[in-house]
Amino acid sequence: MPGSGHVVEAGVDDFEVYEGQPINTTIINQLSAKINAYPNPFSESMKIDYELNSNNGTLEVFNLVGQTVETHAINNKxxxxxxxxxxxxxxxxxxxxxxxxxxxxxxxxxIK
Incomplete structure (x- = not known):
């Protein structure tokens, strides 16, 4: 139609589906531990209460990119x-x- 504007046509000409298997998987043994962190959020320090099935372990604090920023030895249940x-x-x-x-x-x- 003259003077009615532009007509645009689009389409998909090629489509493929790939199947595969994961190259590597890691199974993580999950520890049953009770952790209570408060206050959250905190401004100076935070208290972590923990309860474990046995003695000895490590409490780890890590950031968003996975870097460990604090570690604390645990010697009690x-x-x-x-x-x-x-x-x-x-x-x-x-x-x-x-x-x-x-x-x-x-x-x-x-927080600040």
């Missing part, structure tokens, strides 16, 4: 640890590692 005094403002994760098993990470936030 239950107890408390203060973290965060030297951390910059930001988002972190806390987890416990014990006998090759890793707990679910808990998100904590440090």
């Amino acid at each position: 239950e107890g408390s640890i203060l973290i965060g005094n030297n951390l910059e403002t930001g988002i972190y994760f806390v987890r416990i590692i014990q006998n090759g098993q890793v707990s679910t990470a808990q998100k904590v936030v440090k």
